[in-house]
Amino acid sequence: MTGDLQSEVIRAFHRKDFTTPVVGITGGKGGVGKTTVAVNIACALADRGVRTALVDADVDGPNGAILLSVELANPAAVDITVPQIDAERCNGCGDCVRACRLHALFQPRGKYPQLIGECNGCEACIQVCEAHAISRGRKQVGMTYLSRIDGLSLYTGALIPGFEESSVVVQAVRERAFADAEQFDLILVDTSPGAHCNVINALRGADSVLAVTEPTPFGLHDLELILNLLELLELGGSVVLNRADLPGDRKKIKTVARQHSREMIWEIGMDDLLARSYAAGVPVVREYPQAPSSKVFQQLAENIAATYGI
Amino acid sequence: MKLCISSSGKDIGARVDTAFGRAPYFLIIDTETMEAEVVENAAAASGHGAGIGAAQIVSDKGAEAVLSGFVGPNAFSALKASDIRIFEGISANDTVQEAVTGFKKGDYREVTAPSTGPGRGGGRGRGGGRGRRGF
Numbered sequence: 254m255t256g257d258l259q260s261e262v263i264r265a266f267h268r269k270d271f272t273t274p275v276v277g278i279t280g281g282k283g284g285v286g287k288t289t290v291a292v293n294i295a296c297a298l299a300d301r302g303v304r305t306a307l308v309d310a311d312v313d314g315p316n317g318a319i320l321l322s323v324e325l326a327n328p329a330a331v332d333i334t335v336p337q338i339d340a341e342r343c344n345g346c347g348d349c350v351r352a353c354r355l356h357a358l359f360q361p362r363g364k365y366p367q368l369i370g371e372c373n374g375c376e377a378c379i380q381v382c383e384a385h386a387i388s389r390g391r392k393q394v395g396m397t398y399l400s401r402i403d404g405l406s407l408y409t410g411a412l413i414p415g416f417e418e419s420s421v422v423v424q425a426v427r428e429r430a431f432a433d434a435e436q437f438d439l440i441l442v443d444t445s446p447g448a449h450c451n452v453i454n455a456l457r458g459a460d461s462v463l464a465v466t467e468p469t470p471f472g473l474h475d476l477e478l479i480l481n482l483l484e485l486l487e488l489g490g491s492v493v494l495n496r497a498d499l500p501g502d503r504k505k506i507k508t509v510a511r512q513h514s515r516e517m518i519w520e521i522g523m524d525d526l527l528a529r530s531y532a533a534g535v536p537v538v539r540e541y542p543q544a545p546s547s548k549v550f551q552q553l554a555e556n557i558a559a560t561y562g563i
Numbered sequence: 564m565k566l567c568i569s570s571s572g573k574d575i576g577a578r579v580d581t582a583f584g585r586a587p588y589f590l591i592i593d594t595e596t597m598e599a600e601v602v603e604n605a606a607a608a609s610g611h612g613a614g615i616g617a618a619q620i621v622s623d624k625g626a627e628a629v630l631s632g633f634v635g636p637n638a639f640s641a642l643k644a645s646d647i648r649i650f651e652g653i654s655a656n657d658t659v660q661e662a663v664t665g666f667k668k669g670d671y672r673e674v675t676a677p678s679t680g681p682g683r684g685g686g687r688g689r690g691g692g693r694g695r696r697g698f
Contacts, residue, residue: 353612354611355611355612356606356609356611356613356615357611357612357615358615359615359619359644360619361622361644361645361646362622362623362625362645364645367644369615369637369644371611371612
């Protein structure tokens with residue numbers, strides 16, 4: 254793909270019909286503190302009077318609500334389509350069976366097709382059926398929730414364990430928040446670890462991204478992966494170096510961040526008060542606003558607010 | 564009877580393949596005349612649903628029975644929906660020819676419910692199923 258065309262595709266991918274800024278929080282490696290950073294920035298913004306939505310898009314293990322000690326509320330089911338085949342209308346042509354990339358449909362000799370395998374709801378069978386014999390049945394694959402706490406709206410996506418359609422749930426929770434965008438001054442999206450389609454789907458529509466990492470070989474390795482992805486998605490932003498005073502290699506992190514033209518590096522040191530509040534499920538910016546880590550989160554929140562003129 | 568055997572090669576001298584869904588070929592053999600037709604298993608490399616795709620190929624060819632090492636649960640459901648009888652237990656060391664001979668002698672058991680894993684009866688089986696296989 255040529256550069257121009259790629260840019261056009263990426264712009265179309267990120268296009269949204271509201272003006273509320275969206276900031277992604279990601280990082281590649283698991284356990285680096287993405288959700289801790291997301292929750293604390295969200296609270297710091299909310300405490301400044303910024304109407305903030307936090308989207309927990311780590312649908313395989315959402316725990317933003319735990320860090321905020323808030324109950325999941327306002328549930329909504331996330332469904333996908335499964336084909337329902339009308340035997341009366343079916344002409345037995347077998348086009349749907351051939352269209353199914355997952356081989357979920359099977360047509361016994363002389364009979365009409367039936368769903369045997371796992372369907373991911375792509376609807377290709379419905380598209381190709383000239384007899385209009387396939388209608389949309391529904392299969393639930395997850396839930397979204399909306400909880401409100403102290404000026405903050407938390408949107409949570411949760412996949413039903415064992416289902417494969419996690420990116421459908423990521424999209425559903427992001428779209429639920431986006432549908433309410435006019436109510437907010439800022440939307441924060443906390444992604445799952447990794448650099449795969451669930452992360453890409455969560456970052457769709459973001460204006461900038463914070464990449465959270467730690468100064469370990471693992472943090473460094475996965476930071477490079479995620480920064481490569483962010484470049485592909487044409488998303489700028491900064492790096493947050495959590496546990497910055499671990500005996501690792503901060504220099505290498507900084508070099509990589511610079512190579513990927515990240516604007517700046519925010520360092521959060523090992524902070525006993527942060528660890529304590531984390532264990533208690535209370536954001537450190539609220540429990541210990543004077544803690545060194547709280548100062549960084551407040552500064553980050555201020556910086557985000559200034560960037561978007563909120 | 565039109566018998567389908569999962570095979571590693573294209574003729575009856577080839578070794579059988581004990582995994583139904585992921586076998587590269589099927590030999591459809593008329594057990595009376597020993598006339599054999601080879602069909603490539605286009606579903607073998609599928610990321611998903613190889614067993615159902617393979618069952619579709621076998622069903623479309625008009626097979627009345629399948630003989631393999633292990634038939635996964637989805638392929639089992641599909642073959643049953645086509646009223647195709649299922650026999651398991653071929654050994655990876657057998658040629659297709661030997662498997663047919665054994666079949667005629669009644670060496671293989673007919674399965675009426677999906678097996679829990681490959682390998683009973685000596686087949687190695689790669690298992691196209693969904694993680695029901697032990698280590």
